Amino acid sequence: MSQSFTPIASLGEFGLIDRMKERLADIPRSENLIEGIGDDAAVYRAGDGKLHVVTTDVLIEGVHFDRTFIPTSFLGWKSIAVNVSDVVAMNAKPLYATVSAGLPRNFSVEMMDGLYDGVAEACKAYGMELVGGDTSTAHALYLSITVIGEVDEKDVVFRRGANVGDFLCLSGDVGGAYAGLKVLLDQREQLENLGESYEPDLEAFQYVIQRQLRPNARLDVIQALKEAGVRPTSMIDVSDGVASEVHHIGRRSGVGATVRIPAVPFDPETRAVADQFLDDIDAYALFGGEDYELLFTVREEDVPKIDEMEGVSVIGNIEVETKGVRAYSPDTGLMPLHPAGYQHFDAPPQPDPGAFGDDEGPSFEDTDFSGDGA
Numbered sequence: 001m002s003q004s005f006t007p008i009a010s011l012g013e014f015g016l017i018d019r020m021k022e023r024l025a026d027i028p029r030s031e032n033l034i035e036g037i038g039d040d041a042a043v044y045r046a047g048d049g050k051l052h053v054v055t056t057d058v059l060i061e062g063v064h065f066d067r068t069f070i071p072t073s074f075l076g077w078k079s080i081a082v083n084v085s086d087v088v089a090m091n092a093k094p095l096y097a098t099v100s101a102g103l104p105r106n107f108s109v110e111m112m113d114g115l116y117d118g119v120a121e122a123c124k125a126y127g128m129e130l131v132g133g134d135t136s137t138a139h140a141l142y143l144s145i146t147v148i149g150e151v152d153e154k155d156v157v158f159r160r161g162a163n164v165g166d167f168l169c170l171s172g173d174v175g176g177a178y179a180g181l182k183v184l185l186d187q188r189e190q191l192e193n194l195g196e197s198y199e200p201d202l203e204a205f206q207y208v209i210q211r212q213l214r215p216n217a218r219l220d221v222i223q224a225l226k227e228a229g230v231r232p233t234s235m236i237d238v239s240d241g242v243a244s245e246v247h248h249i250g251r252r253s254g255v256g257a258t259v260r261i262p263a264v265p266f267d268p269e270t271r272a273v274a275d276q277f278l279d280d281i282d283a284y285a286l287f288g289g290e291d292y293e294l295l296f297t298v299r300e301e302d303v304p305k306i307d308e309m310e311g312v313s314v315i316g317n318i319e320v321e322t323k324g325v326r327a328y329s330p331d332t333g334l335m336p337l338h339p340a341g342y343q344h345f346d347a348p349p350q351p352d353p354g355a356f357g358d359d360e361g362p363s364f365e366d367t368d369f370s371g372d373g374a
C-alpha cells in the first residue's frame with residue numbers, strides 16, 4: 001500500500017498555519033470569540049465587560065534553548081515571561097498560568113528545583129497564580145506554558161488597530177538579546193577550541209546575557225501607559241525583531257510604516273558586542289529577536305504624553321499601505337524594510353542553527369499557533 005508523504009517543513013510557517021486553519025474551519029465559532037488565530041493571544045468575552053486573553057507556547061531543548069547555556073531557574077523564568085509578554089501585548093493583565101514539563105531521564109532533582117523556582121519567581125513578579133499543569137518523562141526537556149489574562153473590553157488592543165497618521169513607539173531598547181546570544185555562542189566556540197584552559201569572561205556582557213537568558217515582560221509599560229491616559233491603537237511584543245513586528249502590525253492593520261533607524265534605541269553594551277564582532281548595530285536593533293519589548297502605535301495627540309514617559313521612544317510613523325514598510329536614516333535615505341533584512345544590505349546576522357529556534361527565521365519549529373504565527 002502506498003501513501004503519499006509530504007515533509008511538513010515544505011509548508012513553511014505561514015503555510016503550516018493556513019493548513020491547520022483549513023482543517024479546523026468546520027468547528028462552529030462562538031459569538032463570544034473576538035480574536036482567534038492571528039494575534040499575540042486569543043481573546044473571548046468572559047462576561048461583565050471583561051475579556052479573557054489566552055496564549056500558549058512550547059519550549060523544547062535543542063530547538064528553543066540550549067541547556068548548556070541557561071540555568072534551569074532562568075529557563076523557568078523565561079518560559080513564563082515570554083507568555084506574559086503576549087498577554088501584555090493585548091493590553092491585558094496576566095492572571096493564571098499552567099506549566100507542563102517533559103523531563104529527560106538525566107534531569108536532576110536540583111535542576112527541577114531550579115526550574116520551578118524560576119517559574120515561581122516569575123509568577124510572583126507578574127502577580128499571577130500557577131493553577132495546574134502536567135509532568136511526563138521525555139527525550140529532551142520540554143515545557144508547555146499557558147497564560148490567561150484579563151482586560152476590560154474597552155481597553156483591549158490588537159495588532160489590527162493602527163491608522164494612517166499614528167506614531168510608532170517602542171519600549172526599552174532592542175538588539176540586546178541577540179547580542180547576548182552572540183556572546184554565548186562565541187564563548188561556547190572558544191571553550192570547544194581551547195578546552196579546559198579557557199576561562200569564560202562574561203563580566204563585561206552581563207546586560208546582554210541577561211536580556212537573552214532572563215527577559216522581562218513589559219507589564220510595567222502597559223501600566224504606565226494606562227496611568228498616562230494613553231491607549232495604544234495597536235500593539236505587539238518584539239519576539240522576532242522590530243522589523244518583523246512592524247510588518248505584522250502593517251499587515252493586520254492594512255497600513256504602511258516608516259521606521260527612523262536613528263530613533264531605535266540600543267544599549268551601549270549591545271553596541272560594544274556588535275563592534276566586537278564587526279557587525280552592523282542597526283541590524284541587531286532592527287532584526288534581533290527575543291527582546292520582548294512592546295511595539296505599539298498611538299494617535300498623534302498622544303505623542304506629547306509618550307514624550308514625557310521614560311523608557312518609551314517614538315521610532316516612526318504609520319502611512320498608507322501602498323508605501324509599504326520602510327526604514328529611513330540620513331545615510332541611506334528611505335529604503336524598503338523587509339521582515340528579516342534591508343533589501344540591499346547583506347543578510348542580517350544569524351545565530352548557529354539549532355541553538356535558539358526563535359532566531360532561525362520562519363520555520364515550522366517555532367510556529368506559534370495561538371498568536372504570532374498568522
Ligand SMILES: [Mg+2]
Binds near residue numbers: 085089239
Ligand atoms: Mg507575540
